[in-house]
Amino acid sequence: MTEELYQVREIKDLRDMIRTGAELYKEAPAFLIKRQKGGKYHEVTYKKLEKDMNALGTRLVDLGLVGEKIAIIGENCYEWILSYFAIVNGVGTVVPLDKELSRQEIDNLAAAAGCKGIFYASSYESYVQDLDIPVKMKFELYRNEDVPFDEKDMASLLFEGRKLLSRGDRRYLDAQVDSEAARIMLFTSGTTGVPKAVMLCHRNLCSNIKNISKVVQIRPDDRTLSILPIHHTFESTVDIMTVLYQGGSVAFFEGLKHVTKNMVEARASILVGVPLIFESIYAKLWKQVEKTKRVKALKAAIKLNRSLQRIGVDKRQKLFRDIYDNFGGRLRMIITGAAGIDPKVLRGFHDLGLEVAQGYGLTETAPIIAGTPDGEQKYKKTGSVGKVIPEGEIKIIDTNEEGIGEILYRGPNVMLGYYGMPEETAQVLEDGWFHTGDLGFMDPEGWLYITGRKKNVIVTKTGKNIYPEELEQLVSEIPYVEECMVYGLEGVETGDGTTVAVQVRPDYEAIKEAFPNGADDEQVYDLIKGIISEMNQKLPNYKRIRHVVIRDSEFVKTTTHKIKRQDNL
Known part of the structure; x- marks a missing residue:
C-alpha cells in the first residue's frame, strides 16, 4: 500500500494491549453495558x-x-x-x-x-x-x-x-x-465442508489490529454497537479489539429488534455488520422515504451533497439530519465484511454522507486481508474490497482469460494451522502462502475484487466458468426478491450438460404492493420467472438461468448470514 498510514503503537500481545490501554485511556469508557434489560447503559472503564x-x-x-x-x-x-x-x-x-x-x-x-x-x-x-x-x-x-x-x-x-x-x-x-503459541481456537463457520478448528496466536491478532489501525482511524469519542456474533473473528477483532486498541468504546446490543433503539441510547458513531444487515437498513430507509413522499427532496439533497463534496464543503449533518437522527445522530461510519455488499447500497450510503469501510478476510487470517483505507476513492471503487493490508501480500494464481484466479495471501496474521489436521493444513498453506479458496482479480491500482468461491464455480461441459455470486447479484436486484442462491443443476439435458438454476425467496411485502388483491404461488412464480427471462436476454447464452425454484422458507445460513449452499440443495 502506498497511501499515508496512521501511526500505531507497538503491542507484543493482547495483554500488552489491555495494559497500555489502561495506562493511556484510564477512566475513559471501554464498554457500555446494561445491568437490566431495557435499562440505561453504564460505563466500564x-x-x-x-x-x-x-x-x-x-x-x-x-x-x-x-x-x-x-x-x-x-x-x-x-x-x-x-x-x-x-x-x-x-x-x-x-x-x-x-x-x-x-x-x-x-x-x-x-x-x-x-x-x-x-x-x-x-x-x-x-x-x-x-x-x-x-x-x-x-x-x-x-x-x-x-x-x-x-x-x-x-x-x-x-x-x-x-x-x-x-x-x-x-x-x-x-x-x-507466548505470542507465538496457539492461544485461540476458532471453529470455522464455512458454508461448505466440515468445521475446522483454526489455531491463532497473539501475533496473528495483534498484527491484524495494528494493520487495520494503520488504514482506518477510530476516534477516542467513537462508540460502536456490538451486533455480530461475538465468537466470530470479524466481530471480536474488528469491532471490539481494534476499537479498544484505538481508545473507542463498545456498547452491547439487546437483540436485532433493538438495534436502532440501542444506537440512539449508546450514541453510537460506528456500526460494524454484514451486508445483509446494511442492505436491509438501506431498503427500509428508502421505503420510509417513499411512504412520506420525500423521494424527490432526498434525491435533490443527494445531488447537492455530491456537488458540495467536490469543492470540499461538508453539509451532510444538515442535509440528512432526519436520517442521522434515526440512528442516534452520531453515526459516521459503517464497516461491512464477511461477504460482498451490493455496490449500489454502498454508493447509496456514501451519497447520504456516511463513510463505508469494507473489509475482506477469513478466520484463518485473523481475519482481515484487505480493506478500504480512509480518504481513498471508495465511491469509484464500490465493487472492490479494498487494498491489501500494509504488512500483507496478495497474489492471484491460475488466472483465466479474464484475469480471474485464486487469491493467495501471505502475512503475519496467517494462522498456525488447523488443530489436529496436518493434511488439511498442508492443502491450504504452502511456503507461507495461504490459499483462500476465493476467486478474484486486482486492478492496476492494487484494489482487490472478489468474484466468488472456487468451490462454488459452475463449470459447463464446454469448459466455461460461471460464478454464482455474479448472477445472484443480478437476481437480488429484482424488487420482488428477498434473497437467492444460484447453483448448477446436473442431469437436466441441455447443450452443455449443466443447467444454471436459482432458488428464490420472494419479498412478499413488495409482491403485496404489486398485487393488492393477493397473489397465489403460480402468479409469484410467473412474475419472478418472467423478470429473470428478461434479464437472461442480456447475458451470454451459457450464463442464462433456466430453472427457477420459489422457496417459502428461510435459507439455512451461518451466524454471519451466509447461505450454506450444500445445506440448501
Missing part, C-alpha cells in the same frame, strides 16, 4: 477492564486451569469478552463457540478441542449441564440482585480473584504470554 481481567485470570489459575482449553458460549456481553481476555492473557487457550450450535454440536466441538473448562451464559445452562467438562462457569447477561451467587458464578469468580490478588497472589500477573 479501561482501568476496570484491566482489573477485572487480572482478578478473573487469577481465579482461573487458582482453579487449576493453566495450560488448558476453555470454551465460551453465550450472547454478546461484557462477561463474554472479559472471559476471553482473562483466558488468553495468562491462563490457557480460548475456544469461542457459536451460540447457534445445537446441544450435540456444542458437545462434539468441546470434546474435539479437549476443553477442561467452559464459560456459559445462564441461558445455555441446559446445554452444558451434561457436558463432560470439569469446570463450568456461568455468567448473567443481566444481574438479578435477588439471586445469590454460586461458587462458579462470574461475580463470585471475580470476588475470589480480587481476594487472591489482595493477598499477594501474582501467579497470573507474572505469567509469561
